[in-house]
Amino acid sequence: MYDVIVVGARAAGAPTAMLLAQKGYKVLLADRAHFPSDSPLANLIQLKGCAALKRWGLLERVQASNCPPVSKAILQIGEYSLQGEYLPLDGTGATVCPRRSILDKILIEAAAVAGAEIRGDLVVEELLTDNGQVIGVSGRLKSIQGAREIRVEEKAALVVGADGKHSLIAKSVQAAMYQVKPVLACVFYTYWEGFGPTNGELYYLAREAIGLWPTNAGLINIFAAYPVNEFQAIRRNIEARFWKTAESVPGLAERLRNGRRVERFYGTADLPAFYRRPYGPGWALVGDAGMTLDPFTGQGIGNAFRDAERLVDAVDAGFSGRSTFEAALAEYEYERNRETLPMYEFTEKLAAFCPLPDEQRLLLAALVDKPEGIRRLLGALSGSISLNEFFSPSSLLHIVGIKGMLSMFSNKLKKSGSISEQ
Ligand SMILES: Cc1cc2nc3c(=O)[nH]c(=O)nc-3n(C[C@H](O)[C@H](O)[C@H](O)COP(=O)(O)OP(=O)(O)OC[C@H]3O[C@@H](n4cnc5c(N)ncnc54)[C@H](O)[C@@H]3O)c2cc1C
Incomplete structure (x- = not known):
């Protein structure tokens, strides 16, 4: 019997297992993949994710894998070309983009060092339930080199679905979906x-x-x-x-x-965008299983890392009696959504390839020769400040000046129909 079974051992699952094991919980980290396995996905880790790696003592290991830190970016949007450095987050001013086989190996090894039991080649097929409460998983250990497949049944107080956007755990518990967007x-x-x-x-x-x-x-x-x-x-x-x-x-x-x-x-083109309710009796979701967005803005890994930290805090609060599971996990969902929703909406607009609204063109034109403004924009895309902070009136005033603000404001009013063109 485990305290927690984590299904899925990549960006969300491996750190969840590591952080839980570091707190002394008995954790099984299972994945159907045979590790190390690569995935052709791009793996840009934004500052938000790099700061988490640094907190866990793993950023240096990623960089030491011959993966260069990238502290400057060129961002061309339409005719506007912006070049600059990132506004640092918690002393981290560079992104990294490791191959998946390398990143996953580092994360899984860290989970093992923390004390989690790792089982690759384990295909979870069903949830075990008792009176509506999830109490474990059943599945099979894949046949390796002609050996017979072995049926597996494991029990735990909590099953965490870190099994990606097509999550079996989420589907099995019929986790409610919301903010669902079309694939763009x-x-x-x-x-x-x-x-x-x-x-x-x-x-x-x-x-x-x-x-x-x-x-x-x-x-x-x-x-x-x-x-x-x-x-x-x-x-x-x-x-x-x-x-x-x-x-x-x-x-x-x-x-x-x-x-x-x-x-x-x-x-x-398998790029859905949705939120799922990430908890219920005996289960929780983390990473893409709980919330997925178009990869356009490269947010998924950083989101998965933050989710892992928040979920572990919530689960620990529940196990230790500092809070009820219900209250702690409701807070986890609330904080996840509060932090990610503005970028979720922003990303979906980019993925729709809509022409830029006039006020955004004005903002980009004003940014071209403002290194501090570009630092803040890159910081907002990478997580060192929130998008809401970047687009706040005081921040915009700083970038476009009072005339620019008035022009942006009047554009908005024209668009909303509140004033008409003369
Ligand atoms: C094309 C593309 C490009 C992307 N580029 C970026 C980028 O540049 N930067 C960025 O931050 N994000 C990017 N993302 C998003 C990022 O890849 C995801 O957000 C991130 O991988 C989510 O991690 P995860 O651990 O939640 O899920 P996953 O990485 O999907 O891992 C899920 C794991 O669960 C296992 N699993 C699933 N079902 C079972 C089962 N039944 N039994 C056992 N194991 C199971 C799988 O084998 C897998 O290992 C991209 C996504 C796509 C599709």
Whole structure:
């Protein structure tokens, strides 16, 4: 019998297991994958996530895996090109973009060192319940090298679903979904070698975007995003479409031609966006299982890390009697939503490739020659300040001045129909 079984051992599950084990709980961390396993996903970890890695003593290990810290970024939105450094968070001023096999290995090893029992190749198939209360899991250990599959049944006071956006745990308990958005974008990823940007680069163009981030071993992780209704057509000839996108950014195609693509393009349109109620009797959800957003703004890993910390605090409060489970987990849900909702809405607007509203164009134009403003914008995208703080009246006043504020205000009123054009 365990205190907690965590199903899923990646960005959300491994830190949850580590933090629980550090508090002395008996934890089983199970995953159907055979580790270390790579995933072609981009893995930009924003400052919010890097600060969590630092708190856990793991940031140095990630950087030491030949994964360079990236403290500057170029952000081009339409005709506006903004370049600058990140506003630091808790002394951390650089993002990292490790390969998934490397990040997951570091996180799982840290969970094991903390005392969690790790079981790979364990496919959880069902929840065990008693009177509506989840009391454990059942599944099978995958057959390895022809050996017979072994049925497994494990019990725990709490089962945590860290099993990703298609979470079996969430579906089994019928966790309520809310703020559900349609899939808006599709994305293609690959890796490049032989040319070495040391900055992060993100070009948001009309109806397409392309981003580059240095990852392990001198490679560059590159993604290109498009409206989802173009997915089938693009995947038939991603090569041509990718180069067309690269040609749209001055100098980029030439830089890419100086290097070499070292992996195929991986494409997906499986990019849902939703929140789920993340707790109930004997169960809780963490990471993508509880809340998923389009990867456009690269928030998922940082969100998963913060979720893990908050969930562990809530669970500890429940187990120790400092609070009821119900109250502590309600607080966990509230704080998760409070922190993530503005970025969730912002990300969905970007993923829709809508033309920028006039007031945002004005803001971007004003930012071009304001390094401190750019630092704050990058900080807002990376988690060192909130988006609400960046878009607050006092912050905008600082960036665009009083005339700019009046113009933004009148644009808003015109759009809302409160005043008409003369
Ligand atoms: C194309 C793409 C690009 C992205 N790029 C970025 C980025 O640059 N930066 C960023 O921050 N985020 C990015 N994200 C989002 C990020 O990948 C996720 O938010 C993050 O991986 C969520 O971690 P997780 O641990 O919650 O879930 P997952 O990483 O999905 O892990 C779930 C784990 O659960 C296991 N599992 C599932 N079901 C079972 C079962 N029944 N039994 C046992 N094990 C099970 C799986 O094997 C898996 O290991 C991207 C996402 C996509 C789709």
